[in-house]
Amino acid sequence: MLTTRTDCLARDAADPLAPLREQFDLPAGVIYLDGNSLGARPKAALARAAHVIAHEWGKDLITSWNTAGWFDLPKRLGDKLAPLVGARPGEVVVTDTTSVNLFKALAGALSLQGEQPARKVIVTERSNFPTDIYMAEGLSSWLDRGYQVRLVDSPDDIAAALGDDTAVLMLTHVNYRTGYQHDMAAVTALAHEHGAVTVWDLAHSAGAVPVDLNGANADFAVGCTYKYLNGGPGAPAFIWVPQRHHAQFRQPLSGWWGHAAPFAMAPAFAPTDGIGRALCGTQPVVSLALVECGLDVFAQTTMAAVREKSLALTDLFIALVEQRCADHPLGLVTPREHARRGSQVSFTHPHGYAVMQALIARGVIGDYREPAIMRFGFTPLYTSFADVWDAVEVLKQILDDEAYDVAAARGAVT
Amino acid sequence: MLTTRTDCLARDAADPLAPLREQFDLPAGVIYLDGNSLGARPKAALARAAHVIAHEWGKDLITSWNTAGWFDLPKRLGDKLAPLVGARPGEVVVTDTTSVNLFKALAGALSLQGEQPARKVIVTERSNFPTDIYMAEGLSSWLDRGYQVRLVDSPDDIAAALGDDTAVLMLTHVNYRTGYQHDMAAVTALAHEHGAVTVWDLAHSAGAVPVDLNGANADFAVGCTYKYLNGGPGAPAFIWVPQRHHAQFRQPLSGWWGHAAPFAMAPAFAPTDGIGRALCGTQPVVSLALVECGLDVFAQTTMAAVREKSLALTDLFIALVEQRCADHPLGLVTPREHARRGSQVSFTHPHGYAVMQALIARGVIGDYREPAIMRFGFTPLYTSFADVWDAVEVLKQILDDEAYDVAAARGAVT
Numbered sequence: 058m059l060t061t062r063t064d065c066l067a068r069d070a071a072d073p074l075a076p077l078r079e080q081f082d083l084p085a086g087v088i089y090l091d092g093n094s095l096g097a098r099p100k101a102a103l104a105r106a107a108h109v110i111a112h113e114w115g116k117d118l119i120t121s122w123n124t125a126g127w128f129d130l131p132k133r134l135g136d137k138l139a140p141l142v143g144a145r146p147g148e149v150v151v152t153d154t155t156s157v158n159l160f161k162a163l164a165g166a167l168s169l170q171g172e173q174p175a176r177k178v179i180v181t182e183r184s185n186f187p188t189d190i191y192m193a194e195g196l197s198s199w200l201d202r203g204y205q206v207r208l209v210d211s212p213d214d215i216a217a218a219l220g221d222d223t224a225v226l227m228l229t230h231v232n233y234r235t236g237y238q239h240d241m242a243a244v245t246a247l248a249h250e251h252g253a254v255t256v257w258d259l260a261h262s263a264g265a266v267p268v269d270l271n272g273a274n275a276d277f278a279v280g281c282t283y284k285y286l287n288g289g290p291g292a293p294a295f296i297w298v299p300q301r302h303h304a305q306f307r308q309p310l311s312g313w314w315g316h317a318a319p320f321a322m323a324p325a326f327a328p329t330d331g332i333g334r335a336l337c338g339t340q341p342v343v344s345l346a347l348v349e350c351g352l353d354v355f356a357q358t359t360m361a362a363v364r365e366k367s368l369a370l371t372d373l374f375i376a377l378v379e380q381r382c383a384d385h386p387l388g389l390v391t392p393r394e395h396a397r398r399g400s401q402v403s404f405t406h407p408h409g410y411a412v413m414q415a416l417i418a419r420g421v422i423g424d425y426r427e428p429a430i431m432r433f434g435f436t437p438l439y440t441s442f443a444d445v446w447d448a449v450e451v452l453k454q455i456l457d458d459e460a461y462d463v464a465a466a467r468g469a470v471t
Numbered sequence: 472m473l474t475t476r477t478d479c480l481a482r483d484a485a486d487p488l489a490p491l492r493e494q495f496d497l498p499a500g501v502i503y504l505d506g507n508s509l510g511a512r513p514k515a516a517l518a519r520a521a522h523v524i525a526h527e528w529g530k531d532l533i534t535s536w537n538t539a540g541w542f543d544l545p546k547r548l549g550d551k552l553a554p555l556v557g558a559r560p561g562e563v564v565v566t567d568t569t570s571v572n573l574f575k576a577l578a579g580a581l582s583l584q585g586e587q588p589a590r591k592v593i594v595t596e597r598s599n600f601p602t603d604i605y606m607a608e609g610l611s612s613w614l615d616r617g618y619q620v621r622l623v624d625s626p627d628d629i630a631a632a633l634g635d636d637t638a639v640l641m642l643t644h645v646n647y648r649t650g651y652q653h654d655m656a657a658v659t660a661l662a663h664e665h666g667a668v669t670v671w672d673l674a675h676s677a678g679a680v681p682v683d684l685n686g687a688n689a690d691f692a693v694g695c696t697y698k699y700l701n702g703g704p705g706a707p708a709f710i711w712v713p714q715r716h717h718a719q720f721r722q723p724l725s726g727w728w729g730h731a732a733p734f735a736m737a738p739a740f741a742p743t744d745g746i747g748r749a750l751c752g753t754q755p756v757v758s759l760a761l762v763e764c765g766l767d768v769f770a771q772t773t774m775a776a777v778r779e780k781s782l783a784l785t786d787l788f789i790a791l792v793e794q795r796c797a798d799h800p801l802g803l804v805t806p807r808e809h810a811r812r813g814s815q816v817s818f819t820h821p822h823g824y825a826v827m828q829a830l831i832a833r834g835v836i837g838d839y840r841e842p843a844i845m846r847f848g849f850t851p852l853y854t855s856f857a858d859v860w861d862a863v864e865v866l867k868q869i870l871d872d873e874a875y876d877v878a879a880a881r882g883a884v885t
Contacts, residue, residue, distance in 0.1 A: 098529040154752030156726035188727035195725035290756035311609035312570035313602035326605040338568030341758030342704035
């Protein structure tokens with residue numbers, strides 16, 4: 058029995074998350090399937106920014122570091138984010154960028170070996186988001202102790218790549234191109250069996266899929282707040298370290314925000330207890346404060362409800378594309394198996410770049426990733442079942458009419 | 472001949488910078504002498520934030536990375552900041568935090584020695600801002616090649632601390648507590664004579680005093696935008712690397728924003744040409760964009776004009792305090808010599824903390840630093856000569872009346 062647009066409207070009417078869409082500002086005439094790259098704007102963000110700028114900065118000036126709680130923002134927002142990723146209070150800080158936090162997390166993972174590290178290899182996937190690999194390369198080549206990065210070509214190759222030489226298994230939980238989701242608990246257990254420590258990048262997981270870092274007995278994690286968490290463009294990232302590693306881990310970006318007594322102004326560094334030692338320097342308060350607006354929307358639902366709708370949306374998108382665009386050379390890249398799927402769907406097409414540009418021109422915003430991959434993100438807080446229908450309808454029209462310009466020059470790809 | 476308040480008003484009437492005060496939002500009844508810690512809010516910041524949030528993020532969404540120039544902001548703002556510190560276009564990026572940039576700059580300085588570094592010592596002052604020392608400790612202890620940090624107790628001891636073992640001389644140009652300003656050209660020449668590379672922290676210099684990095688033949692510099700540059704609380708910092716080091720320097724925070732082709736998504740890192748290799752990860756766009764509002768005010772004047780008024784303000788403050796509070800145990804910490812003075816004045820008082828709290832309670836906002844130092848920042852864009860008179864009048868009243876609570880508990884000091 059084929060799905061109709063009327064069916065989609067009925068599912069929207071029955072969707073318990075549908076009212077949350079009202080809390081986001083989305084332009085008219087746009088179907089936004091790129092929340093996996095930059096989340097939509099919570100309406101509350103505008104008033105929050107105005108308050109921080111006009112009142113906290115403009116009127117209260119320097120006193121706002123204390124009175125408005127600016128100093129505590131990284132930890133307070135971290136505690137608010139914690140339930141979304143299976144973290145305890147006091148285990149997460151929102152700070153710096155994902156890349157910088159990954160550097161800290163990798164260094165922290167290496168530091169658990171103590172002064173005489175016997176294990177020198179960081180294992181990761183060749184298909185990982187490149188900056189993760191770059192940061193691992195940067196850290197390992199600089200440390201000059203024979204550290205190296207070992208790349209594997211497929212999730213199936215991870216087990217064989219782990220050995221007595223492996224210090225860290227660094228993985229992105231949900232792959233940015235394919236939407237493949239690792240089994241965090243099983244892979245972490247595998248790493249631990251080989252004596253390795255895990256570092257998980259949750260850029261495409263936090264707010265997208267249920268994550269249980271402590272349940273999986275993971276070791277370190279970092280993530281992004283500007284994608285599914287809707288924190289705003291380039292909003293500060295987060296880093297998680299479980300309590301069991303707090304006393305032991307060290308990281309070289311040892312700035313004053315990670316000091317036990319930052320205002321004592323002592324010339325020797327002494328790391329603070331707990332997650333605070335993952336902090337470094339003064340944070341961009343306006344951007345940081347806006348992260349809370351996105352988290353406040355998540356506080357009104359559960360990741361279980363988000364996941365249920367996410368799978369319904371991605372199942373529907375896959376089914377409709379395969380039904381309605383069956384005559385076209387589209388290849389599903391994202392796993393059909395629910396447990397292995399994130400909250401995006403990627404299809405290849407020989408002219409994927411041109412087709413995506415045509416979609417964007419008609420108001421269906423996805424994005425493109427080499428090679429030939431059209432990427433569609435599904436964000437249950439503000440994407441409807443009717444959006445899915447309408448997006449596939451536009452895709453079908455473009456493909457049926459060959460209404461895309463293969464010769465068009467490629468601009469910068471975001 | 473003693474100065475009167477009428478004299479101060481006359482100087483304000485003749486001050487060519489006085490009209491710029493209208494471009495800042497300052498609360499009524501406050502004399503703000505803490506712009507050396509957090510600069511006042513440019514009025515333009517509110518509308519700019521609203522545009523970035525409502526239009527660029529809310530309406531244009533992901534396309535704003537290109538259409539609104541988000542990707543180019545670090546370089547575009549860097550070029551706008553460059554003239555304030557004697558940098559050329561293409562030598563500065565606004566990005567990350569001062570601490571993180573210092574890590575990159577130190578690493579960059581060490582990288583100039585190549586694969587077989589013979590010099591292992593980073594020389595700095597014990598009185599440097601602590602996070603600078605902490606970052607140097609973090610980098611050197613992690614590198615595990617025998618690097619060490621050597622602390623000197625006074626500017627006069629720097630020459631003796633430099634030797635064949637010295638890799639880097641890392642100094643903050645204007646000291647955060649005392650307001651002492653190094654002679655950048657002379658000290659850089661001294662370092663170079665000993666074969667060392669210089670790293671300058673301009674946190675209390677950029678927008679405060681004229682800086683000529685290229686004229687001084689300096690090697691690396693970092694700085695802050697949320698103090699004298701009025702970029703907003705915790706606004707992203709900057710890093711400068713001169714053209715002559717661009718091809719050679721490397722730094723370990725090798726994220727995708729520093730890659731030659733960030734969207735090619737290649738698994739191997741290849742640094743881009745030029746200052747771009749000092750970039751790492753995705754930047755907090757809202758906070759970053761607000762930096763421009765502060766820079767736009769500086770574009771309406773010159774650092775020579777700012778310096779002329781700054782020295783007039785600090786000269787006046789010193790003279791008035793010494794005239795009108797002569798009976799009290801105040802000790803001038805900041806150099807009287809113009810060439811050695813930044814844009815702040817620090818006085819010790821045995822009850823400095825309590826006196827500062829009393830000043831703040833009466834609307835004169837300075838701050839306190841151990842030991843016993845009351846710190847007053849003078850920001851020529853929005854501080855008037857009458858402000859100086861009035862601040863000293865309040866100080867005199869508090870001291871004459873002993874209207875401060877020595878027993879008061881110390882709160883968090885900002």
